[in-house]
Amino acid sequence: MFRRARILIVALLCIFADALLAQDFKLFGRDIQVHGFACQGFVYTNDNNWLTTNSSAGSASFTDFGANISVPITDKFRAGAQIYDRNLGQLGQWHPELDWAYASYKFKPWLTIRGGKVKTTLGLYNDTQDLDFLHTFALLPQSIYPIDLRDSTLAHTGGDIYGDIRLLNHLGTLSYTGYAGHRSDGMYSGYPYLATHYGIFVRSMGGLQYGADLRWQTPLKGLLAGISRLNQDIDATGSMMNPRNPANGLVPLRIVAKQEWTNQFYGEYAVGKLRVDSEYRRYFRDYLVPSLPSGNVSDVRGWYVSGAYRIVKKLEVGSYYSRYTITSLFYGLMALPNQTDTSLPANHIYDKVVTARVDLNRFWNVKVEGHFMDGYGVSTYPDGFYPQVNSQGFKPNTNALVVKTSFNF
Amino acid sequence: MKTALKNTTMLLVAAVVMFGSMQALAGKVKIIANSSVKADTISAGELKSVFLEETSSLSDGSHVEPVLARGGPAHEAFVEEYLGKSDAALQVYYRSLVFTGKGSMPKSVGSDAEVVAYVAKTKGAIAYIGSATSAEGVKTLEVK
Numbered sequence: 296m297f298r299r300a301r302i303l304i305v306a307l308l309c310i311f312a313d314a315l316l317a318q319d320f321k322l323f324g325r326d327i328q329v330h331g332f333a334c335q336g337f338v339y340t341n342d343n344n345w346l347t348t349n350s351s352a353g354s355a356s357f358t359d360f361g362a363n364i365s366v367p368i369t370d371k372f373r374a375g376a377q378i379y380d381r382n383l384g385q386l387g388q389w390h391p392e393l394d395w396a397y398a399s400y401k402f403k404p405w406l407t408i409r410g411g412k413v414k415t416t417l418g419l420y421n422d423t424q425d426l427d428f429l430h431t432f433a434l435l436p437q438s439i440y441p442i443d444l445r446d447s448t449l450a451h452t453g454g455d456i457y458g459d460i461r462l463l464n465h466l467g468t469l470s471y472t473g474y475a476g477h478r479s480d481g482m483y484s485g486y487p488y489l490a491t492h493y494g495i496f497v498r499s500m501g502g503l504q505y506g507a508d509l510r511w512q513t514p515l516k517g518l519l520a521g522i523s524r525l526n527q528d529i530d531a532t533g534s535m536m537n538p539r540n541p542a543n544g545l546v547p548l549r550i551v552a553k554q555e556w557t558n559q560f561y562g563e564y565a566v567g568k569l570r571v572d573s574e575y576r577r578y579f580r581d582y583l584v585p586s587l588p589s590g591n592v593s594d595v596r597g598w599y600v601s602g603a604y605r606i607v608k609k610l611e612v613g614s615y616y617s618r619y620t621i622t623s624l625f626y627g628l629m630a631l632p633n634q635t636d637t638s639l640p641a642n643h644i645y646d647k648v649v650t651a652r653v654d655l656n657r658f659w660n661v662k663v664e665g666h667f668m669d670g671y672g673v674s675t676y677p678d679g680f681y682p683q684v685n686s687q688g689f690k691p692n693t694n695a696l697v698v699k700t701s702f703n704f
Numbered sequence: 705m706k707t708a709l710k711n712t713t714m715l716l717v718a719a720v721v722m723f724g725s726m727q728a729l730a731g732k733v734k735i736i737a738n739s740s741v742k743a744d745t746i747s748a749g750e751l752k753s754v755f756l757e758e759t760s761s762l763s764d765g766s767h768v769e770p771v772l773a774r775g776g777p778a779h780e781a782f783v784e785e786y787l788g789k790s791d792a793a794l795q796v797y798y799r800s801l802v803f804t805g806k807g808s809m810p811k812s813v814g815s816d817a818e819v820v821a822y823v824a825k826t827k828g829a830i831a832y833i834g835s836a837t838s839a840e841g842v843k844t845l846e847v848k
Contacts, residue, residue, distance in 0.1 A: 328809060330802050365805060370760045370767060375805045395805050404758045414804050422804050429796050429803075459758055461749065516788050565793060605792060657795070703799065 318704060322366075331362035334427045334701035342690040343671055346443055347384030347488060347681055350695065357699070358382050359425060361394055374398040379425060384684070386443055388483045394425075395450060405458035412452045416472040416508040417523045418559040418574050421448055426703075431570075431603040431613040432650050433664040433699040438597025438619035439559075439576045443485030443677050448525065448557070451476030451504050468512040475505035478527065485677035492682050493675065494536035495548060502529040502552065510561075517566040523559040528552055538587065538628050547586070554581040568605040574598065580676075589627030593676050596620050609654045617646040623674050631675065640670040640691040644678060659702040666695040732781040734837075735845040737830045738823050741766045745846045746830075751786050754830060756797070757807040771831035772812040773819055778834040786832075786847075 318329040336357030340350040348354035358381065365375030376396035381387035397411025414422035423429050424440045434442060453476015460469045479501035480486065487497040510521030529552045534545040556579055563572040575598040583590040601615030620637040634642050650664040671680040671689045680689060735746060743764050753759045755770045762768055773779040775791070783794050801807030811829075813822050816837040823829040824841035833839065 326808070328802070330809070332803070361803070363803065363805065365802070365808060367808065373805075373808075377803070377805065397805060399806070404753060409805075423800050426799070426803050429799055565789075567790060570793075605790070608792075611792075703803075 325366050325368065327364065327366045329362065329364050330704060331360070332426065332428060332701060332703035333360035334358065334699060336433065336697060336699040338695060338697050340693050340695045343680055343693045344684040345693060345695055346679055347386050347485070347684055349384070349684065354384065356382060356384050359387070359427075361425065363394075371401045372398065381425075383442065385488050385681075386483055386485060387481075390481070390483050392481060403458070405460045406456070407458055408454065408456050410454040412450055413455050413474070413476070414450050415448055415474065415478075415504070415506070415525070416455070416457070417448055417506070417525055417557065418508075418521070418576065419561050419563060419572060421523075424449070427662075427699060427701040428660060428703045431611055431652050431662075432601070432615065432648065433662040433697040434648075434666070436574070436597070436599035436601065436615055436617035436648075437646060437679055438599055438617040438644070439574050441485070441678060443488075443679055446480040446484040447478075447486070451478050453477060465514055467514045470508075470510045470512070472508045474507070475503070477501060478504045478529065480529075485681075488683070489675070489677045489681055490533075494541075496533045496535065496545070497531050498533040500529065500531040502527065504528070506557075517564055519563045519565075521561050523557070523561075525557040525559075527555040527557075529555055538589075548584065549586065550582055550584055552580060552582050553590075554579065556580075569602070570604075571600075571602045573600045584627070584629065587628040589625070589629035591626075591675060592624045593674070594622045595676060595678075603650075611652045611654070613650045613652070615646075615648050617644075617648065619644040619646075619670075619672060619678060621672055621674050621676060621678065623676065625675075634674055640689070641673050643670040644672045644680075645669040658704055659700070661700045662698070664697040664699070666693070666697065668693040668695065732835055733778045733785075733832045734835050734839065735830065735832055735847055736820065736823055736839050736842040737768070737845050738825075738827055739843055740827045741768060741830065741843065741845075743845065744843070745848050747848045748786060751847060752788075755787055755810075757801060757810070767828045768830045769826065769828045770810045771819060771822055771826070771829050772810050773816065773832070774812050774814055776816070776834075778816060778832055778837075782832040 320327055337355045338348055338350040338357055339353040344350050348356050361377055361379040363375055363377035367373045377394040378391055379394035380391040382389050393412055395412050395414050397409050397413050399407055399409035401407040416422055420435055420440055424435055455472055455474040457472040490497050504527040506525035508523040510519055512519050531550040533548050535548040537543040537546045559576045561574040578595040581592045597619040599615050599617040603611055603613035605611040620643045623634040625631045637643050647667040652660055652662045654660045669692055672678040673680055743762050743766055750762055754768050783789055783791055798809055802809050813819050816833040819831045819833050820842055823831050
């Protein structure tokens with residue numbers, strides 16, 4: 296019943312998107328803009344259940360929406376906020392969150408500061424990964440932008456300094472961002488959900504993160520290259536089954552990061568109706584459970600190459616190849632088998648994807664996408680396939696159909 | 705030697721064709737502004753910065769506010785020639801700004817006549833129209 300009502304609401308919003316365009320108004324002489332979006336998806340897989348959904352039976356538990364308000368207080372000073380909510384299988388569960396809320400001051404085109412809760416600049420799409428209507432693909436390459444782990448890189452509460460520097464002699468433009476702040480993970484994200492499989496119940500997760508991004512819009516029209524670095528110092532608290540004696544029930548747990556960082560390299564070429572982009576990300580973490588003691592070192596590497604072409608104004612097609620591998624070493628009392636051979640299906644996901652996107656109007660699109668995955672990459676680090684919803688075990692290959700529709704105003 | 709000469713000739717022909725097509729595109733639009741804008745000329749770089757919301761003032765200190773047309777030949781020509789993007793890519797760009805809080809959606813109006821009327825009454829407004837459209841009531845900026 297609830298699902299039908301939800302789908303009906305999304306459909307009505309799509310149809311009447313034009314009527315929602317009255318989003319600009321003046322208050323105390325300031326132009327205020329209100330914008331929003333909503334997205335409904337459907338996932339079907341032939342074998343393994345994916346993204347915490349019951350996808351092998353077909354799942355429409357794939358909804359998200361957001362709305363923002365922004366106001367330019369002066370020419371240089373602006374403020375705004377956005378809320379976001381989602382339900383994806385076991386994730387999100389309709390718990391709304393403050394997506395971003397900040398004030399920014401632009402001193403010069405090459406110097407702007409902003410403070411509050413801000414989206415983290417990392418690679419091509421980290422800060423826009425929730426905004427389905429901006430992307431050709433229904434799911435961004437999961438090796439770099441895992442939808443179940445969006446919290447891990449998405450935002451920080453702190454400050455950014457950024458700007459664009461036009462280089463002399465027509466050498467293009469350099470855009471830089473430097474940031475520092477506190478990351479706070481939601482409790483309805485992939486990591487806390489996966490942890491329950493191991494008898495670990497995370498109550499809080501977060502910590503300091505700081506980093507930088509540098510991108511160069513080259514003199515060759517449409518060619519962009521960039522690099523990002525993110526350092527994190529993340530702790531988690533909660534409780535766990537007593538590993539020495541499970542009959543004793545839960546004991547307090549604290550997980551401490553000894554080292555955690557992400558490097559990302561990327562490039563994009565967009566000319567006319569064609570766009571080609573590629574990214575590489577390496578995520579490394581070394582964490583410790585001091586009370587046991589136990590620890591884990593994970594090394595996650597991913598890359599993709601994608602291309603998209605707009606055939607006519609309303610139709611765009613695209614394809615990407617995404618490659619994800621993980622190695623994981625365990626030590627101490629909670630030692631699990633080490634994962635070192637990335638050729639095994641349990642330690643990789645190679646995903647071939649084809650997509651068609653139809654823009655019904657400026658505000659409403661429909662995407663149909665096929666995924667052909669080799670491997671399922673199961674580990675203590677989440678990557679789309681979860682043991683809790685695959686109690687029968689994993690098959691080595693998964694084909695998936697994803698249909699999504701989204702609107703924005 | 706012969707091959708080198710042939711390649712050079714082909715490059716020259718390509719350059720002439722490209723230059724010619726750029727001139728043709730640029731000739732399709734003229735840049736207009738509200739009379740409050742002091743400048744009479746604007747550089748292509750400044751124009752791009754204004755419409756990509758990187759800056760809201762010109763080098764002479766004039767405050768400016770970009771105004772877009774919703775479509776049409778002048779819009780297509782302006783977006784491609786001066787902003788280096790397709791219309792679809794430009795919409796993605798603005799929505800990225802809006803939904804990450806980095807900017808606002810610029811005002812957009814329907815026809816060239818509506819653009820002229822809006823620019824005429826809005827302080828700091830800067831826009832583009834087809835080269836054959838009357839620019840009465842607004843000033844025309846020369847692109848350097």
